[in-house]
Amino acid sequence: MGEKLVLTGNYAVAYAAKLARVDIVAAYPITPQTTIVEKIAELIESGEMDAIMINVESEHSALAATFGAAVAGARVLTATSSHGLMYMHEYLHWTSRARIPVVLALVTRTLAPGWNIWSSHDDFYGQRDTGWILSFALDNQEVLDTTIQAFKISEDPRVYLPVLVALDAFILSHTSMPVELPDEKQVAEWLGPRRQGYVVDGRELLAIGNLTWPEDTEEMVMDLWRAMEESYNVIKEVDREYGKLFGRSYGGLIQCINCSDAKYLAVAMGAWSGDLMEAVNMLREEGYSIGVLRVRFYRPFPHRDIWEYARGVKGLIVYDRAISFGAWGQLYTDTVAGLYQYTTKLPIISNVIAGVGGVNVTAEEFYELTKNFIEKIEGGEEPPRITWYHRR
Amino acid sequence: MGKDKLVIEKPLYDRLPIAKPMVGVAGKTGLWRVEKPVVNNSKCTRCFLCEIYCPVNVIRVEPETGVEIDYDYCKGCGICADVCPVNAIEMKPE
Amino acid sequence: MSRPKPPLPYNMREVLQPGDAACPGCPIPMAWKVLSAVFGEKMILVIPACCSSVVVGPYPGNALKASIIHVAFASAAAVASGVAEALKRRGINDVQVIAWAGDGGTADIGMASLSGAAERNHDFIYIMYDNEAYMNTGIQRSGATPYGAWTTTTPIIGKTEHKKDVARIMIAHNVPYVATASVGYPHDLYAKLQRAKKIRGFKFIHLHAPCPVGWRFDPRYTVRIAKLAVETGLWILYEYYDGKIHLSGASRPYIDPARRKPIEEYLKYQGRFRNITPEKIEEIKRYVEMNWNWIKKHM
Structure with a gap:
């Protein structure tokens, strides 16, 4: 049995990042996502979490920096909402087509005008065709569990696709519920070290994303599609494993x-x-x-x-x-x-x-x-x- | 810091947008040439300017023999001829 | 016969593979050879949409024996931030991260991410190679296009505003190192990169890069025109560190207006200034003088 805390959905994301031993978090504030990043900053500064935080100047840069860190071999997380996600949108495509594992927490929020901070799913659906694995949580416990599972799914060689974990604004993000935290060591053991298909760190000389002819491009996109198809089994498998180890599973998809x-x-x-x-x-x-x-x-x-x-x-x-x-x-x-x-x-x-x-x-x-x-x-x-x- | 070892494992579906260093990535770029740099090595002072400035990296200044140009890839821009302080390189129509 | 000492290290030869996809006379690979001399294969170039995305050639090949991450237009500095932090995290300190972006990707669409990365003082070098317009898309005006220049989006009267001075904007960010450079002066660029390499934190280099296609000149004149920009005093080579401007050797004589070549010398080689009027030339001269006064004040 793990530790039980009373957490908002946003804090559940932050604790999941800590449990997943995330290396780098890059994010930009937007209501109602802010408390995710605030909590992570607190966990880092208090020494509870060993990670680097990059406080970027926009959401576009948030996912761009996250992408850069991921390509260079770091386990990464970013979080956003609504217009922040819209501003990031270009990089959602960039990340999935580069087939690089990334986890993003989305606190779903209505689009403007007029300004509205409450939940609807417009921002979520706007990412439908980005090549991301898209999940949606029911409660704060599931937010925590799915975020941890997201790293396992994203870093699976059968998949290597970014994963988005959505939670509704306020209904989850700012509402406290009892959440059980799995044992940190056990999570670390299960997730294992950061895993990805390639790394750009100056060792092997790779170029990611050169000009590509139509036939090659289509084959790459087809492989993204195959990886997405394959992720169906991986998601189920990961959920089952998680259930065995930590006592909670959600029936897969x-x-x-x-x-x-x-x-x-x-x-x-x-x-x-x-x-x-x-x-x-x-x-x-x-x-x-x-x-x-x-x-x-x-x-x-x-x-x-x-x-x-x-x-x-x-x-x-x-x-x-x-x-x-x-x-x-x-x-x-x-x-x-x-x-x-x-x-x-x-x-x-x-x-x-x-x-x-x-x-x-x-x-x-x-x-x-x-x-x-x-x-x-x-x-x-x-x-x-x-x-x-x-x-x- | 750097607490875990990074694992690189090949993807199951592995058509990734990854390119690797290659000579002649745009083909034999010498075919683009309309004018050809012709070197008079007896004039050459081995100052290296042509080699330094050559944008295609096809010029080698060898102390004994002078300027050598890889015409397979030389695009014939003429920069070498322009920077040569002793006019040892002349651009001639192909 | 003893082997003469080469003016730049032989590893200038190492990184750029012959047969790249650049137009003849392109200044970009010329500058890469200088990067090669300083960093060898141990560099990661982060390249947003720009000519260089094409110059390195199509998949599955790459003209550089170095690492490249091609990124979306606005994001070179942001991606480089992430890469630099990940390398730090992983304890890798023998690889130089370089954001390599054009003037559009820097002065226009990339300005916010550049400013953010500079303010956060990430440890990498940002090089803005400045060919003074959107060359890759067909010579459209950018914030770095100079006054009076023809482009396909300033087709008849030429640009009516001056060039955005990005180096000065970066100086205002209080970063540890800012420099201007030119493809016409590889030794100067080499020395500046060597200095930047030793400094931790954010480094910015504004590299003047004449483009034969976009500026409408014969490809053989790339170096000549790059030098004329400096010799006419129009492009000033300097470094900024320790709170001061340090004028570079090549530009030092031109602090004295009498030693500068006439601006017309520079303009006459370039088709993009073919229709420039005497009044506009006077305006360019006034602008050049203003820039020099600023330099003198901050030396």
């Missing part, structure tokens, strides 16, 4: 609660999945056959796992805390496309957009929305495919 016999599934990602679980419990008590499918890793997209549970269900309701303007919610789009890999006869899949701009969605509201969806189908009606749920 998805967590499905009350799913085994469910006729309906409610799908969501992030902290509000907790409220959805509460709603589903209420529905279960009333005899509704429904489970919650929480997506823990959005990239690689866990279509296999979703199919496993969605096979034979009558309907799925997918909750998105963001929207792809002109189309649908991102999680919805992927769920529909993902299931189509396995069947041409899809169940009814509806999409509810809600909680955008940090609007609170309660368990009661999830209850109503989900119940409505089931009632409609059971009553022989077609529920709307996409609804924007907004109440004031």
Whole structure:
């Protein structure tokens, strides 16, 4: 049993960095990410953590410096939110295409204008196609555990891709919860030394990123895609190992609660999945056959796992805390496309957009929305495919 | 500091954007030449200026024999001829 | 016959492999030979988008027997910061980290990351090779393009503003070492790199690099024009350390305006100044005098 502390989500990231024996942290302040970096600075200055902090002048430079340190052989972490992530965006592509292990903690926050510091998932989805492994935590314990797991996944030779760990602004970032810390030595032993595919440190003369012709480029991108496909197994394996060693695992890429016999599934990602679980419990008590499918890793997209549970269900309701303007919610789009890999006869899949701009969605509201969806189908009606749920 | 040993292990999918030092990375750049530097080594004072300034690194000043140019890669820019203080190098059409 | 002493060490020959992708007469590989003489293979160049990204040649080859990290345009100084800190962390101290960026990547898009790295005083050398426009994309105006110069985005009347003086901006950062240099003066550059190598912390070198293609001159004149810039007093070679400007030997005579060659000598070789008016030449002269006065005041 490890030590138990009461930590905010942001502090959980900081302690995970310490446990993972990160060498270098480069970051730039943005609300609500700041307390991650403040805590790390404190841990370093107090001598509790042996690392170098680079207080850069922008997020673009934060990930650029992180990338440089990683290429030169350091275990690295950076953290940001919202517009900080937008400013970094160029370097997300740069890092994954260089196939260099990096871990980034994202405290998800709405985009402006107007200025809004509350959580929605627009910033997260904006990185969908960057070639990063994208994960989303449910609570602060998972923030800590997933951040540690992220280093193991990122530095696996079958993968060598950067990993993003998301946590919702305030709901997790600034809310204290009991968090169990695994034993430091045990974590160090499990993670092992920093591992990467190449290093630029002046020993072997390498040039990273020269001008590249189309055929070569395409082959490199194909290998990035293969590594991402491979990461599916690695993520599961890492989660299992972690569970064996530290007593907690999360079901790999998805967590499905009350799913085994469910006729309906409610799908969501992030902290509000907790409220959805509460709603589903209420529905279960009333005899509704429904489970919650929480997506823990959005990239690689866990279509296999979703199919496993969605096979034979009558309907799925997918909750998105963001929207792809002109189309649908991102999680919805992927769920529909993902299931189509396995069947041409899809169940009814509806999409509810809600909680955008940090609007609170309660368990009661999830209850109503989900119940409505089931009632409609059971009553022989077609529920709307996409609804924007907004109440004031 | 430097507490753990770094491990470099080949990726499973290993097409990475990594390049290595190579002579003639842009091909035989001598083919670009329109004018060719021709050396009169009897005039050469071995001052090294042509070698120092040659942007392609194809000139060697040898104390005994004088200036040697690797025409496989010389792009014919003419800088050697321009910096030569005794006009020992002349640019001639290919 | 005894072997004459070469003016620069023979390892000037080592790093640059013949057959790079530079245009004929390009000043960039010329300067790399001087880097080679100082650091040999023991250097990591961090190169943002610029001519040099092309000059080193396409994958899977690389014209330099050195390490290179190609990086996004705005980020050379930030990546170099990370590399320098990682090497420090790993106890590697025999490799020189060098951010090698053009004038656009430095004076324009890279300014914030440069300023940040300088303020944090990371231990590396930043070299801004200044060909005075966005040459790689086809000669567009940059913050470092001089007054009156034609570029493809100042196509008819020429640039109406003076050049951004990045070396002076870096002096204002109170970094341990700032220098100006020129590809026309390899010995001077060599001495400056040697000094920079011994100093811990952030070092900045502003390297004047005439571009035959962009400045519209015959490639054979790269060195001649680089020298004329100094001999006309237009480009001043100096070092800044210990709170003072130290005028370099090559520029010392030109503190006296009477010993400078006429500016017109420099301009006439370059097609980019073909349409310059006498009034504009007067303005350039005023600007040059102003720069010298600043130098004199801070010596």
